Amino acid sequence: MADLIEEFNAYRTQMNERILDADNKVLKRIFNLDTNAYADTSDEGGLSVQVKELLGLSTSMVLRCDDCIRYHLGKCYEVGINKKQIFEAFAIANLVGGTIVIPHLRRAVEYWEALEAKGENA
């Protein structure tokens, strides 16, 4: 199961490097914006990183992007979102986005379980 995570991360890292190597300024800035948008600002009255990652997860889910879902699931797991909370975000995404989201939900649950299995073995 952990292979699912490693394969995803390896391809993602490798191709991101090749994209940045092309030295297109607009693409580089879009990549940089990600870091800013998901930063914790809860001590300035903004949103916590936990909430922001849940926003990233649920928007990725309604837009039905498996890789984006995987990325934000990994981040959610890292920042301590629990399983009940993840499934509540899944529920809102499936309600808003419809049953068309269910196949992505299946793959998301598989990935989440891989993250939990890896965490327990760490």
Next chain:
Amino acid sequence: MADLIEEFNAYRTQMNERILDADNKVLKRIFNLDTNAYADTSDEGGLSVQVKELLGLSTSMVLRCDDCIRYHLGKCYEVGINKKQIFEAFAIANLVGGTIVIPHLRRAVEYWEALEAKGENA
């Protein structure tokens, strides 16, 4: 400005009634699910209503549904989300969903300002 809010709510309420009058079981249940999905479960280890409404808002924004954005902006305002937090949710939605979301952002900002103006006059 407050008219924007009242007109939206009046049409929404009126048409929802006519939809439910048609007595289609599936549509009725979809409407009921909404109440459940956005309920606060933070005292059971789940997500707060504030977080859930932000999920509703940001998924509506990337899916570019003005009426859904308005509905969740109203709810976000009611449950005490502040302007800085709303704009951070807007920023994530615009980053994830692209510049195609900007026209919806314009209308969302107009609606948020109407909610603030109405709140100050209340």
Next chain:
Amino acid sequence: MADLIEEFNAYRTQMNERILDADNKVLKRIFNLDTNAYADTSDEGGLSVQVKELLGLSTSMVLRCDDCIRYHLGKCYEVGINKKQIFEAFAIANLVGGTIVIPHLRRAVEYWEALEAKGENA
């Protein structure tokens, strides 16, 4: 209420003419394909016009195109689809496409009622 129907049809007819006037071969052929795709082929073992119009309606609804919904509602009404059937198609579209479809459902119900009102007065 009948104005809703007339305004929609008038703008649609007027602009379709201006599109065809531009004499772009690809656009003209796309317009022609519509006639073919929705033709009744039930006597050759294919689908009836009723089923085809319901397919046009429900695909328009999940893709959230108000004008397309209106067009196919008009056709559905013409070919004798009843209200119960229309709402069952609405229900499938809202289940598949999610609550994001509801604002379009509201406007669809308003248009359907306008068609019924006009029919009764005819």
Next chain:
Amino acid sequence: MADLIEEFNAYRTQMNERILDADNKVLKRIFNLDTNAYADTSDEGGLSVQVKELLGLSTSMVLRCDDCIRYHLGKCYEVGINKKQIFEAFAIANLVGGTIVIPHLRRAVEYWEALEAKGENA
């Protein structure tokens, strides 16, 4: 070719169970709604299961969800939709949804042929 069908069904069944195991009320209800929405109501003046499955198929196709298309193709085959009718539904979905749907059409045709091959060998 039949492996295509078995693999799809096996993964679908396995992951649906794991989703339901998580015991999220909203997700469970969304799953239940599916059964209701596609039930035959033609003896009460509603739509037949054949028409409803065609609606499920064509909405899945314009929303470009391969797994949803496969699921509804399986159901369509079960309830006796013939090849000519399936291709007419494909044609409407490709016309409404555009050439962007064609890659999904390719995979749909492959799956349909697998269903036919399996049926002939049964």
Next chain:
Amino acid sequence: MADLIEEFNAYRTQMNERILDADNKVLKRIFNLDTNAYADTSDEGGLSVQVKELLGLSTSMVLRCDDCIRYHLGKCYEVGINKKQIFEAFAIANLVGGTIVIPHLRRAVEYWEALEAKGENA
């Protein structure tokens, strides 16, 4: 007809200012990126502003964003794209995106004609 253009521009300018006033760094940078992405780089072996605006127009059209279409139509007109070229871009967008794009095509043609009418009177 020119009012269509002025109203669109006035609302766009006014709301963009209010968005930027909120001082959200991510939103500000997304707005800035637009200027970079559409700059002419044909003298460095890149794409001309004409081609880039056509890319902006056609991507806006398949994503069915009326305001984005209007914005890029205005830019296309400014940089000298002719009517035949505009309709060829429309044709590709309608073919790729399907008949669901047609209502947006109607409004796009109306806006293009307003731009031409205004240009002739200038």
Next chain:
Amino acid sequence: MADLIEEFNAYRTQMNERILDADNKVLKRIFNLDTNAYADTSDEGGLSVQVKELLGLSTSMVLRCDDCIRYHLGKCYEVGINKKQIFEAFAIANLVGGTIVIPHLRRAVEYWEALEAKGENA
């Protein structure tokens, strides 16, 4: 790397034949329209094949269709679009369509590099 290209083309050709074999008139005409829409009309004041293929590429990218992206990348390579131009089209598509497009960008860059590698070895 070249296998990526051959596998894609082989499956595409094989399934397109099976689709056309089904003899559905609407599908056949949609396939035919493609040839027309992308033809070079620059000598009649229209758009060059280079620009049209870039429109096909960028609309495919914002609609997030990997196979469509691959097809148009192959065509772009054939008609002489250079790497800088391809990345500028990628940049516009990622800006307009948002970070949800990035996973498709990764696969597009991989495919583009395969085309370049194959070209160098030819």
